[in-house]
Amino acid sequence: MAQGVIAIAEQRDGEIRKISYEVVSEARRLADSLGQGVTAIILGAGVKEKAVTLGHYGADKVVVADDPRLQTYTPDAYVTVLEQLVKENDPAILLLGASTQGKDLAARLAARLGVGMAQDCTQFSIENGNLVSIRPIYAGKAYAKLTYQDSYPQMATARPNVMPLNKPDTGKSAQMVDAAFTLDDSVMKTKIVDIIRDESGKVDLTEADKIVSGGRGMKDAEGYKILEELADLIGASVGASRSAVDAGWRPHKDQVGQTGKVVSPNLYIACGISGAIQHLAGMSTSKVIVAINKDPDAPIFQKADYGVVDDLFKVVPALKEELKKMA
Amino acid sequence: MNIIVCLKQVPDTETQIKISQDKKSIEESDIKWVMNPYDEFGVEEALRLKEKFGGEVTIIGLGPKRVTESIRTALAMGADKGILINDPALEGSDALGVAKALAATIKGMGFDLIFTGQRAVDDDAGIVGITLAEFLGIPHLPVIVKIEVAEDGKSLKAHRPVEGQTLIIETGLPALITAQKGLNEPRYASLPGIMKAKKKPLEEKTLADLGLNPSEFGKGASKLKVIELTPPPQRAAGKIIDGESPEQKAAQLAKLLHEEAKVL
Numbered sequence: 241m242a243q244g245v246i247a248i249a250e251q252r253d254g255e256i257r258k259i260s261y262e263v264v265s266e267a268r269r270l271a272d273s274l275g276q277g278v279t280a281i282i283l284g285a286g287v288k289e290k291a292v293t294l295g296h297y298g299a300d301k302v303v304v305a306d307d308p309r310l311q312t313y314t315p316d317a318y319v320t321v322l323e324q325l326v327k328e329n330d331p332a333i334l335l336l337g338a339s340t341q342g343k344d345l346a347a348r349l350a351a352r353l354g355v356g357m358a359q360d361c362t363q364f365s366i367e368n369g370n371l372v373s374i375r376p377i378y379a380g381k382a383y384a385k386l387t388y389q390d391s392y393p394q395m396a397t398a399r400p401n402v403m404p405l406n407k408p409d410t411g412k413s414a415q416m417v418d419a420a421f422t423l424d425d426s427v428m429k430t431k432i433v434d435i436i437r438d439e440s441g442k443v444d445l446t447e448a449d450k451i452v453s454g455g456r457g458m459k460d461a462e463g464y465k466i467l468e469e470l471a472d473l474i475g476a477s478v479g480a481s482r483s484a485v486d487a488g489w490r491p492h493k494d495q496v497g498q499t500g501k502v503v504s505p506n507l508y509i510a511c512g513i514s515g516a517i518q519h520l521a522g523m524s525t526s527k528v529i530v531a532i533n534k535d536p537d538a539p540i541f542q543k544a545d546y547g548v549v550d551d552l553f554k555v556v557p558a559l560k561e562e563l564k565k566m567a
Numbered sequence: 568m569n570i571i572v573c574l575k576q577v578p579d580t581e582t583q584i585k586i587s588q589d590k591k592s593i594e595e596s597d598i599k600w601v602m603n604p605y606d607e608f609g610v611e612e613a614l615r616l617k618e619k620f621g622g623e624v625t626i627i628g629l630g631p632k633r634v635t636e637s638i639r640t641a642l643a644m645g646a647d648k649g650i651l652i653n654d655p656a657l658e659g660s661d662a663l664g665v666a667k668a669l670a671a672t673i674k675g676m677g678f679d680l681i682f683t684g685q686r687a688v689d690d691d692a693g694i695v696g697i698t699l700a701e702f703l704g705i706p707h708l709p710v711i712v713k714i715e716v717a718e719d720g721k722s723l724k725a726h727r728p729v730e731g732q733t734l735i736i737e738t739g740l741p742a743l744i745t746a747q748k749g750l751n752e753p754r755y756a757s758l759p760g761i762m763k764a765k766k767k768p769l770e771e772k773t774l775a776d777l778g779l780n781p782s783e784f785g786k787g788a789s790k791l792k793v794i795e796l797t798p799p800p801q802r803a804a805g806k807i808i809d810g811e812s813p814e815q816k817a818a819q820l821a822k823l824l825h826e827e828a829k830v831l
C-alpha cells in the first residue's frame with residue numbers, strides 16, 4: 241500500500257533552493273501526523289554533497305538522481321526520471337514547491353501518473369489518514385478545501401514562503417541513496433539553448449522576504465528611485481502595480497497581481513497603490529502589509545496592517561532615514 | 568501553419584465571488600463571463616503566426632453554451648473556426664477530464680502548434696495545457712513571453728522567465744505553448760471582424776461525438792474533490808498611523824515594524 245511522504249527538492253546551478261527546505265519541512269509535519277517517513281528526491285548533476293542538508297530539515301532518506309542531463313530542468317527529462325522513482329517508492333503523498341519549475345513539473349508529472357494535483361496550496365492537513373489541501377482560487381477571492389478520490393499519490397505543490405521552515409538540525413543525517421533510472425535521449429524534445437541572467441541581483445518577487453512595491457502614485461520611472469533606496473537598505477525586492485508596468489516604468493516581471501506574480505513576503509510595503517482587486521489578488525497572503533497612500537479611502541487600507549495616509553514622496557525618504565538610525 | 572488555441576471562459580476579474588449554499592461552487596447569476604486573459608495572448612500570437620506563415624487558426628473551448636460568445640470574440644479577432652465541446656456530463660470535471668476531452672478533439676486534426684493560457688484566472692491552476700501536451704505526446708513550453716519561429720516553420724525558440732533568469736528553450740514542432748503576459752498586446756475585434764465572425768464555422772460536439780464515455784468525466788470521475796469553498800481568511804483590522812507630519816508618521820511606522828511586527 242502507498243506509504244510515506246515524498247518531497248521533491250529543487251536545485252539551481254547546483255545550489256539547493258529554499259523552497260526545497262520548505263517542502264521538506266511540511267512533508268515532515270504531514271508524515272509525523274501519519275506516523276510515516278519522509279523521502280526527499282533531488283535531480284541534478286553532482287548535487288549529492290549539498291543534498292545532505294535536506295536531512296537537517298527532516299528527510300529520513302534522500303534519493304539523488306545524478307546525471308549531466310538533469311543539471312538544468314527540462315520537463316521531458318525530469319518527468320521521465322521521476323515517474324520511475326515515484327512508482328518505485330509508491331508514496332501516499334507527493335509534495336513539490338510551487339516555484340516556476342515546481343508548478344510545471346508537478347503538472348506534467350501528475351498527468352503522466354494520471355493523478356489529481358492541487359496547485360499552489362497555502363495549507364495542508366491530514367484528515368482520516370488522507371491529505372487535505374487548501375488553495376486560493378479566483379485570485380484569492382475564495383479558498384478551496386480539496387481531497388483526493390482514487391488518486392495515489394495524493395499530489396500538491398506548496399506556495400513559496402508560506403510553509404514554516406523547520407529549524408535545521410545538523411545532528412540529523414538522512415540515509416543517502418543513489419537513484420537507479422533510465423533516461424533515453426529520445427525523450428528529450430526540448431532543449432535549453434541559452435540562459436539570460438537577470439542582472440539586478442535582487443531576489444525574485446515570488447521568493448522575496450520583503451517587497452517594496454510602487455504604483456501609479458510613483459508618478460514616473462524616476463519616482464522609483466526612493467523605493468530602490470529603501471529596498472536596498474532593508475534587503476527587499478521592488479514590485480509594481482500593473483498601471484506602473486503598463487506605463488512602462490517597470491518591466492513585466494515586476495508586476496504583482498492577478499496577471500502578474502503572486503507573492504507572500506513577510507513584509508509588503510505598497511506605495512501609491514490604490515489596492516484594486518486584481519492587485520490584492522497577488523499579495524494578500526503577505527504576512528505584514530503596509531500601505532502608504534495619500535487617499536484615506538484607498539481600498540488598500542482595508543488589507544493593510546499598518547497604514548500611513550500621506551504623501552509617499554515625503555514618507556518613504558523619512559522612513560529610510562528612521563530605519564538607518566535604527567540599524 | 569495550423570494552430571489551435573484552447574480557450575476557457577472565466578468570470579471577469581472584477582467579479583465579486585459569492586459562494587453558493589452547498590459551499591461547493593460559486594453563484595453564477597451575476598457573473599460577467601470573459602475569455603481568460605492569458606488565452607487572449609494565445610489567440611493574438613496564433614493570428615500573428617498565421618499572418619506570417621499562412622494556415623488556419625482553430626479555437627476550442629469546453630464548457631456550456633455561453634462559451635460560444637467568447638469563441639465568437641476570438642473569431643472576430645481573426646481566427647478561422649471554432650469548436651465548442653459541450654456536454655452536461657462534463658460538468659465538474661477536473662483538469663485531467665478537461666484535457667482528455669480536448670485531446671480527443673484535437674487528435675484527428677493536423678496541427679503544428681497549440682496555445683493555452685499559462686493559467687486560468689478562475690481555478691488559478693495552470694494544469695490543463697500541460698496535461699493536454701502529455702496526452703498528445705508532444706512537448707510543452709510553459710509560461711512563455713516571446714516566440715521566434717524558424718523561417719521553415721519547423722522549430723521555434725521560446726523565452727521563459729523563471730526566478731532571476733530567462734531560459735531560451737528550443738523545440739521542434741508540433742509543440743504546445745502556455746502564454747504569459749508580455750507575449751504580445753492582443754488586438755481588439757474590429758466591427759467588420761465582428762460581422763465576419765458571425766458567418767465563420769462554429770461546430771458543437773458532445774462526448775458521444777468524440778467517441779468518449781461520459782462516465783469517465785464530470786464530478787464522479789474527478790480525482791480532486793471539493794470538500795468546501797470558503798471566503799478568504801479575514802485579516803485583523805489594521806492601524807492607521809497617527810502623527811503631525813510625514814516624518815513623525817515614518818518614525819512611528821519604523822518603530823511598529825521593528826517592535827510590534829518584528830519584520831525589520
Ligand SMILES: Cc1cc2nc3c(=O)[nH]c(=O)nc-3n(C[C@H](O)[C@H](O)[C@H](O)COP(=O)(O)OP(=O)(O)OC[C@H]3O[C@@H](n4cnc5c(N)ncnc54)[C@H](O)[C@@H]3O)c2cc1C
Nearest residue numbers: 455456457481482497498499500512513514516519534552
Ligand atoms: C484583466 C485585468 C488584470 C489585471 N491584473 C492586474 C495585476 O496583475 N496587477 C495589478 O496591480 N493590477 C492589475 N489590473 C489593474 C487594476 O485593475 C488597477 O487598474 C491597477 O492595479 C491600479 O494600479 P495603481 O494602484 O498603481 O493605480 P491607481 O489605482 O491609479 O492608484 C494610484 C494610487 O496612488 C495614490 N497616490 C498618488 N500620488 C500619491 C502620493 N504622492 N503619495 C501617496 N499616494 C499617492 C493615489 O491616492 C491612488 O490610490 C488588472 C486589470 C484587469 C482588467
Ligand SMILES: Nc1ncnc2c1ncn2[C@@H]1O[C@H](COP(=O)(O)O)[C@@H](O)[C@H]1O
Nearest residue numbers: 573574629683684686687692693694695
Ligand atoms: N474548459 C476549457 N476549455 C478550453 N480550454 C481550457 C479549458 N480549461 C482550461 N483550458 C486551457 O488551459 C489553460 C490553463 O487552465 P487551468 O489549468 O484551468 O489553469 C487555459 O488558459 C486554457 O487555455
